[in-house]
Amino acid sequence: MQAIKKVTSPTVAILKDNIDTGQLVPRTALKATDDNVNYADRLFYGARYLASGAPNPDFPLNDPAHQAAQILVTGENFGCGSSWEHAAWALRDYGFKVVIAKSFNSIFYMNALNNGLLPLTLPVAQWEQLAALPADVQVTVDLAAKTVQLGQQQWPFEIETLWQERLLKGIDDITFTEGYQADIERFEAQK
Amino acid sequence: MGKTLFDKLWDRHVVAGKDGEPQLIYVDLQLIHEVTSPQAFDGLRQNKRSVRHPELTFATLDHNVPTEDIFNIQDAISRKQIETLEANCKDFGIRLADLGTKEQGIVHVIGPELGLTQPGMVIVCGDSHTATHGAFGSIGFGIGTSEVEHVLATQTIWQTKPKNMGVHVHGKLPNGVYAKDIILGLIGREGVAFGTGYAVEYYGDTIDSLSMEERMSICNMTIEGGAKYGCIKPDQTTFDYIQGRKYAPADFANAQADWETLYTDSTADYDVIIDVDASQLAPMVSWGTNPGMTGPVDEPFPEIDGDANVQQAYNYIGLQPGQTADQIPITYAFFGSCTNGRLSDLKIAAKILKGKTVDPRVTVLVVPGSRQVKQAAEALGLDQIFKDAGCDWREPGCSACLAMNPDKIPAGEHCASTTNRNFEGRQGAGARTHLASPAMVAYAALNGHFIDIRKVVD
Ligand code: SF4
Numbered sequence: 158m159q160a161i162k163k164v165t166s167p168t169v170a171i172l173k174d175n176i177d178t179g180q181l182v183p184r185t186a187l188k189a190t191d192d193n194v195n196y197a198d199r200l201f202y203g204a205r206y207l208a209s210g211a212p213n214p215d216f217p218l219n220d221p222a223h224q225a226a227q228i229l230v231t232g233e234n235f236g237c238g239s240s241w242e243h244a245a246w247a248l249r250d251y252g253f254k255v256v257i258a259k260s261f262n263s264i265f266y267m268n269a270l271n272n273g274l275l276p277l278t279l280p281v282a283q284w285e286q287l288a289a290l291p292a293d294v295q296v297t298v299d300l301a302a303k304t305v306q307l308g309q310q311q312w313p314f315e316i317e318t319l320w321q322e323r324l325l326k327g328i329d330d331i332t333f334t335e336g337y338q339a340d341i342e343r344f345e346a347q348k
Numbered sequence: 349m350g351k352t353l354f355d356k357l358w359d360r361h362v363v364a365g366k367d368g369e370p371q372l373i374y375v376d377l378q379l380i381h382e383v384t385s386p387q388a389f390d391g392l393r394q395n396k397r398s399v400r401h402p403e404l405t406f407a408t409l410d411h412n413v414p415t416e417d418i419f420n421i422q423d424a425i426s427r428k429q430i431e432t433l434e435a436n437c438k439d440f441g442i443r444l445a446d447l448g449t450k451e452q453g454i455v456h457v458i459g460p461e462l463g464l465t466q467p468g469m470v471i472v473c474g475d476s477h478t479a480t481h482g483a484f485g486s487i488g489f490g491i492g493t494s495e496v497e498h499v500l501a502t503q504t505i506w507q508t509k510p511k512n513m514g515v516h517v518h519g520k521l522p523n524g525v526y527a528k529d530i531i532l533g534l535i536g537r538e539g540v541a542f543g544t545g546y547a548v549e550y551y552g553d554t555i556d557s558l559s560m561e562e563r564m565s566i567c568n569m570t571i572e573g574g575a576k577y578g579c580i581k582p583d584q585t586t587f588d589y590i591q592g593r594k595y596a597p598a599d600f601a602n603a604q605a606d607w608e609t610l611y612t613d614s615t616a617d618y619d620v621i622i623d624v625d626a627s628q629l630a631p632m633v634s635w636g637t638n639p640g641m642t643g644p645v646d647e648p649f650p651e652i653d654g655d656a657n658v659q660q661a662y663n664y665i666g667l668q669p670g671q672t673a674d675q676i677p678i679t680y681a682f683f684g685s686c687t688n689g690r691l692s693d694l695k696i697a698a699k700i701l702k703g704k705t706v707d708p709r710v711t712v713l714v715v716p717g718s719r720q721v722k723q724a725a726e727a728l729g730l731d732q733i734f735k736d737a738g739c740d741w742r743e744p745g746c747s748a749c750l751a752m753n754p755d756k757i758p759a760g761e762h763c764a765s766t767t768n769r770n771f772e773g774r775q776g777a778g779a780r781t782h783l784a785s786p787a788m789v790a791y792a793a794l795n796g797h798f799i800d801i802r803k804v805v806d
Contacts (some may be wrong), residue, residue: 173656177638180773184750187411192387203772234541237540240490242493242494262541264490264576271492319370330495337364337504341502
């Protein structure tokens with residue numbers, strides 16, 4: 158897993174509530190059987206492409222001005238629906254490092270963390286500023302300081318210390334848990 | 349102060365970590381299916397890791413399997429995914445309910461059916477509807493593929509303890525109103541995210557009176573209200589259901605004595621309580637593109653009120669504010685899924701369809717949740733009732749619940765469905781799903797539109 162420390166990038170806003178994992182990746186993406194698939198082209202497949210297969214010019218990700226965005230701004234209950242981690246893989250493969258949503262589905266939240274994708278929420282007034290940003294404005298997300306910076310404004314966000322540390326170091330969860338081997342063995346012995 | 353059911357279950361499983369921080373939780377049972385597991389096994393191999401407890405792991409094939417001829421998998425990619433799970437189970441020594449075997453079926457149907465699901469357990473699966481298993485007084489929740497791999501390797505999982513929500517359901521369900529309507533009504537009223545960050549416990553005299561299959565339908569859809577976990581305290585109904593099943597505990601009396609301690613103490617407090625008066629519920633139908641867009645069958649669909657999400661839902665579903673469910677032109681009906689693909693659901697539908705024929709405009713698919721459900725239904729002659737009524741009787745699997753196999757609803761068609769999700773494209777690209785109880789779907793199949801079944805069922 159890639160570590161994530163500080164991200165400075167323009168944002169792209171997809172302002173819809175309840176974007177479920179089925180909107181993030183198509184059924185065909187779910188049929189992969191190995192770890193080495195790149196899902197970037199499948200992200201938001203339904204809204205991103207026209208029936209002809211050509212990019213939908215009205216979809217924010219296809220706006221040339223927003224191509225460099227590593228920060229996605231989106232609505233309520235992002236990542237709801239099925240537990241498909243393919244959704245997080247597609248966001249990661251596309252190049253997103255941070256998702257700022259009004260709220261997250263809890264299964265998706267964990268899937269994001271496990272793939273070096275930082276999910277965070279902000280109070281409405283701040284979220285609204287980000288949602289309205291033009292493409293040439295940079296935002297800085299500093300995971301170590303737990304802040305989002307827009308121009309002169311700096312806003313704190315919350316994340317569990319454990320998740321923060323894992324993301325900062327880029328350690329995968331199994332390696333991390335191997336440090337708890339003795340606890341697991343003790344628990345199993347008492348079962 | 350006392351503890352809630354969920355807190356008791358949680359506290360029994362903490363391996364490491366402090367209160368108020370993410371904790372390492374022990375997993376008693378991991379269920380696996382072919383779609384969300386291949387990369388997990390791949391990861392184990394790449395890192396030369398083994399499965400810590402293959403005996404606490406159980407796999408089935410459900411999402412991809414064809415329902416016409418279960419052994420004839422036309423789609424090469426689906427076939428590869430199925431073969432990959434077969435190979436992974438063999439390599440890592442995991443029990444598999446293989447294609448065509450008596451144990452195979454939808455993961456959340458077979459767990460309880462085989463007696464694998466028991467009170468007091470922590471059960472995970474790479475599938476959001478794992479909350480189903482909470483109906484037995486356990487913690488069941490859906491996880492991602494990285495977490496599947498983590499559980500395979502360590503038999504544990506990191507979780508932040510959720511807050512407690514009590515949903516108090518009381519009163520007698522009116523005629524024509526079912527367990528499905530309790531959960532659809534709750535989500536229709538409270539929205540698709542009211543449970544985010546909570547573990548939901550359903551309790552009250554209505555819940556006490558429900559069968560295990562009805563309780564499962566409710567816990568199953570907890571995730572549609574945003575909560576990962578839904579649970580119900582185990583009682584005699586629970587114990588009677590488990591006893592005698594294949595993987596039920598050998599020392600049942602001892603197990604039951606322990607399970608009897610699993611309830612919310614009278615001195616415990618929930619963080620939030622929601623009240624549901626079951627006697628006031630109506631049959632529910634979803635009109636939009638998420639399960640929160642649901643209302644009583646006789647209530648007009650809501651106004652748009654400038655809400656872009658609602659506008660988009662109407663655009664997709666092809667309906668108008670102010671219309672009612674009897675104006676939805678149903679051309680497909682689907683009976684099945686981990687919400688309502690169990691024997692009691694098929695019995696309700698068959699009772700309604702017996703001796704009748706479905707509307708000629710409606711294509712009806714009946715897909716039992718498991719092979720055991722299928723065989724039990726056939727032993728009762730339900731298959732013949734469905735076939736005589738003009739329905740297609742199929743092999744078990746997820747089928748048109750998510751349209752990963754050939755069973756899909758065509759674009760633009762309205763499907764009355766006993767499933768749990770009405771998302772855009774859920775049952776096929778452009779398909780329009782309307783969630784309802786099996787009885788509502790049966791009458792929709794007969795009429796080509798929904799009706800208020802309170803007037804017709806006894
Ligand atoms: S029946 Fe539907 S909801 Fe249930 S596990 Fe299968 S695809 Fe998921």
